[in-house]
Amino acid sequence: MKLILLGAPGSGKGTMAQKLTAALDIPQISTGDIFRKNLKEETPLGLQVKSIMASGALVPDEITIEIVKNRLAEDDCQKGYILDGFPRSIAQAKALDGFQQVDYAVNLDVDKEVVVKRLSGRRFCPDCSGTYHVSALSDETVCPHCGCKLIIRADDAEETVRERQRVYESTTLPLLEYYDKQGKLLTVDGNGTVEEVYDRILAALK
């Protein structure tokens, strides 16, 4: 199955992608994780996107599209994938249509207050890319998956979150209509517990 996960920052795309990737045995392709890995390793791409990401703006389409195109051409993506954080603009969606046919775009619809609460308690593992909420951690400094030290993502700072939400509303939200017109949009209530939202996604996909 070839899936896109859509939703505002903090809507739970990463968490749901992590669960779906295990259940469906297809890779999670997170453009945010790819950029963060490059930042951490200080690659030329990482250095190029550092200030863009810190401001909450989007990395230019040409760069992002090229990365996704190459990644989706790899062997492990041939039977399916979950796109988490891509496409984020109409230009990216049109480019994707040029080299891939996705089955569904799942939109996680979440109340604004819930998003703020989720982002302010979010912890990230720079080693395995695991994302957690402090309320679900016995020790909020240690990754329960690999034991590494958890961090607060730089772009979860309040100012940056506000900018990411603004960018989402102006640039990414039009994708809902785009995929609706293609008959591929599945909107799922993203409020509630991880298990509740996950069950709704599975039900919508059936």
Ligand code: AMP
């Ligand atoms: P995320 O982890 O998906 O919230 O992404 C973190 C940051 O990476 C975003 O705020 C952007 O700066 C950048 N980014 C991730 N995905 C994309 C994309 N599809 N297009 C442009 N920039 C992206």
